Structures are given as C-alpha cells and as structure tokens.
Amino acid sequence: MHQIEEMIGTSPAMRAVVELVRKVAKTDLPVLITGETGTGKELTARAIHEQSLRKQGPFVPINCGAIPETLLESELFGHEQGAFTGAVQRKKGRLEGAARGTLLLDEVGDLLSSLQVKLLRFLQEGTFERVGGQETLHVDARIIGATNVDLKAAIERNRFREDLYYRLGVLQIHLPPLRERGEDTLLMAMRFLRYAADSNRKAIWGYTSEALQAMRSYHWPGNVRELSNRVRRAVIIAEEREITPHDLGLTHETAQEEGDSLNSLRVAQRRIEVELIVKGISLHHGNLTRVARDLDVSRTTLYRKLREYNLQCLVPPSHPTSVPLPSEFPIEKRSLADHSIL
Numbered sequence: 299m300h301q302i303e304e305m306i307g308t309s310p311a312m313r314a315v316v317e318l319v320r321k322v323a324k325t326d327l328p329v330l331i332t333g334e335t336g337t338g339k340e341l342t343a344r345a346i347h348e349q350s351l352r353k354q355g356p357f358v359p360i361n362c363g364a365i366p367e368t369l370l371e372s373e374l375f376g377h378e379q380g381a382f383t384g385a386v387q388r389k390k391g392r393l394e395g396a397a398r399g400t401l402l403l404d405e406v407g408d409l410l411s412s413l414q415v416k417l418l419r420f421l422q423e424g425t426f427e428r429v430g431g432q433e434t435l436h437v438d439a440r441i442i443g444a445t446n447v448d449l450k451a452a453i454e455r456n457r458f459r460e461d462l463y464y465r466l467g468v469l470q471i472h473l474p475p476l477r478e479r480g481e482d483t484l485l486m487a488m489r490f491l492r493y494a495a496d497s498n499r500k501a502i503w504g505y506t507s508e509a510l511q512a513m514r515s516y517h518w519p520g521n522v523r524e525l526s527n528r529v530r531r532a533v534i535i536a537e538e539r540e541i542t543p544h545d546l547g548l549t550h551e552t553a554q555e556e557g558d559s560l561n562s563l564r565v566a567q568r569r570i571e572v573e574l575i576v577k578g579i580s581l582h583h584g585n586l587t588r589v590a591r592d593l594d595v596s597r598t599t600l601y602r603k604l605r606e607y608n609l610q611c612l613v614p615p616s617h618p619t620s621v622p623l624p625s626e627f628p629i630e631k632r633s634l635a636d637h638s639i640l
C-alpha cells in the first residue's frame with residue numbers, strides 16, 4: 299500500500315497537505331516539512347518519495363539530532379580511509395546511499411553550522427567531499443528536511459543559516475497539530491482501533507460517548523503518535539466492548555475546554571456526521587445494518603459515507619450495497635457479519 303493511502307485525513311487541513319504532497323512529488327526540488335512532534339513528518343516524506351519518479355530508488359532517513367555531532371559528518375557524507383582514528387576503510391555516507399532516491403534529514407534544525415555549509419553547497423551545486431577526501435563527488439539525491447522547531451526563530455538566534463533555510467524551504471509542507479484537524483481525530487481513532495482489535499483478536503468495536511468526548515477535548519501534545527499509542531494500549535487493557543476514557547488514560551484533568559471559535563457549516567456538518575457514525579458503530583458493535591437504521595439512512599448511503607471518511611476498513615469487502623453472507627467475509631472481517639441481523 300502506498301504511504302499516501304495510509305495517511306488518514308479528510309479535514310480541510312489534511313486534504314490540503316495530501317494535495318501538496320502530490321504536487322511536490324512531481325518535482326526534484328528540496329522540501330521542508332514542519333510540524334509538531336508526531337504529526338506525521340516522516341510519513342509525509344515517505345509519501346512524497348513513493349509518489350515521485352524516484353520511488354524505485356532508496357528512501358534514506360537520517361536523524362540529525364540523534365547522531366553524535368562528531369559522527370554526523372561522516373555518517374552523512376562518508377569518509378576516506380584514515381580520515382580519523384578508527385576510519386580503517388573508506389565508507390560511503392547516507393547521501394551516497396540515497397543516490398537516485400530521497401534523503402530525509404530529520405531534525406534538520408540540529409545540524410551543526412559547519413554541516414549546514416556543506417549541505418548548502420550540496421543543495422546549490424550537487425557536490426560534496428567525503429571526510430578526509432579530496433575528490434569532489436556528485437550524487438543525484440533529493441533532499442527533504444523535517445523539523446519540529448521553528449527554524450525562523452533559530453535563524454534569529456544564529457543557530458540556522460538563513461541562506462540554507464531558503465534553499466531547503468523552496469517547497470514547504472506544514473502539518474497541522476492533531477487538535478486542529480477536526481473530525482480526523484475520530485477517524486484515526488477508529489482506524490487504529492480496528493487495526494489493534496483485529497491484531498489482538500479482541501471484539502472491541504468502538505468508544506463510549508465519554509471516550510469520544512474526552513478525545514475531542516484533549517489537546518494531544520504528542521499528536522498522531524500519541525493517539526495511536528493510547529488506542530493500542532486501550533485495546534489491550536479494555537475489559538468491555540467499548541473503550542472508555544479510563545482505558546485511554548484520558549481523565550478530566552487532561553481534558554481542555556473547547557474554544558468557542560466559529561466553524562463553517564460544512565466543517566461542523568462533517569464533524570457531526572463522523573461523530574454519529576463512530577457512535578453508531580460503537581453502539582451496534584460494527585453492525586452496519588443497525589447503524590444505518592439508527593441514523594435513518596440507507597446502507598448504501600452509510601457505506602458511501604464510510605468510504606468518504608476513509609473508514610473502508612469497516613465496510614464488508616464485497617457487494618458493498620447488498621447484504622453479504624457471513625461466508626463471503628475473509629476471516630478477519632467475519633466479526634462484522636457475526637452481528638448481522640439479516
């Protein structure tokens with residue numbers, strides 16, 4: 299499955315991101331992906347790579363903040379034999395490893411200034427030297443940078459070069475925090491739940507109303523990663539068929555009052571639809587016939603909505619508009635039919 303298909307999100311903010319990913323994937327220009335921790339920067343970088351003409355080539359991530367400064371230069375650009383104590387043989391760096399592919403410089407804001415200069419030269423001329431090397435090398439690698447720090451502020455503090463910022467950030471993609479993604483939180487919560495429940499073989503279909511409320515009002519500092527972790531843990535510890543705020547570790551103290559900013563009618567309508575569908579699925583343990591009846595829509599309409607909101611994982615795989623027989627389901631989907639009243 300392509301990464302872009304794994305990116306869940308139907309909120310206007312995320313649709314704009316998906317659209318940008320498609321556009322930037324067509325070029326070879328550097329991209330800068332910004333966003334708080336856990337918002338999906340690496341996932342987005344992989345999606346760009348997979349949508350690009352370089353998709354047959356390697357995708358090489360390197361975390362500039364996690365590698366000791368002394369090693370980073372040789373890790374990134376490689377070294378020649380004898381370049382430093384311990385350099386017993388020539389070694390290619392990650393940049394060369396990304397030839398004909400994409401290099402993701404994660405936490406690019408942590409690059410030392412000497413390496414910023416070297417990276418800038420690579421971005422401008424496509425050339426570099428290995429540590430201890432005289433030979434000028436050329437590599438065809440696309441550079442994507444990712445950061446969760448404000449690089450503009452880092453420039454002000456002389457921690458990041460302005461010229462590098464403009465080179466690297468020709469194309470920028472900002473990933474909004476989860477708390478600004480409207481209905482996406484519940485859509486993701488539902489997808490993560492289905493996945494975790496299936497892999498743990500637990501018959502859990504949804505969330506209590508309190509859990510939905512808690513997820514909606516929590517501020518999600520760890521964003522999508524935190525949501526995914528909380529749901530996975532909740533599935534393991536849940537004792538009922540629905541996940542409670544307690545299972546999610548979301549208590550009253552963690553909730554925050556929702557702001558009273560006005561939403562457009564369309565945005566509000568989507569939020570309400572998603573919430574009602576998720577509630578219905580939780581209440582009827584995945585029996586879509588009952589959900590449709592409760593929501594007073596046809597099953598066709600319900601299936602269409604589920605597809606629209608990327609909840610296909612809840613729709614029986616075949617005969618989407620007729621009632622499938624239990625035997626038509628693959629094993630992992632059979633529990634859907636187990637609850638069928640028809």
Ligand SMILES: Nc1ncnc2c1ncn2[C@@H]1O[C@H](COP(=O)(O)OP(=O)(O)OP(=O)(O)O)[C@@H](O)[C@H]1O
Pocket residue numbers: 304305306307333334335336337338339340341342446486522523526
């Ligand atoms: N839109 C999305 N749909 C589905 N899963 C997502 C989405 N965004 C992020 N995730 C998942 O959330 C987790 C965190 O994503 P990722 O590692 O890409 O975030 P990040 O921004 O690079 O985080 P960090 O700043 O901490 O490095 C991953 O498991 C990823 O698959």
Ligand SMILES: [Mg+2]
Pocket residue numbers: 339340404
């Ligand atoms: Mg990351």
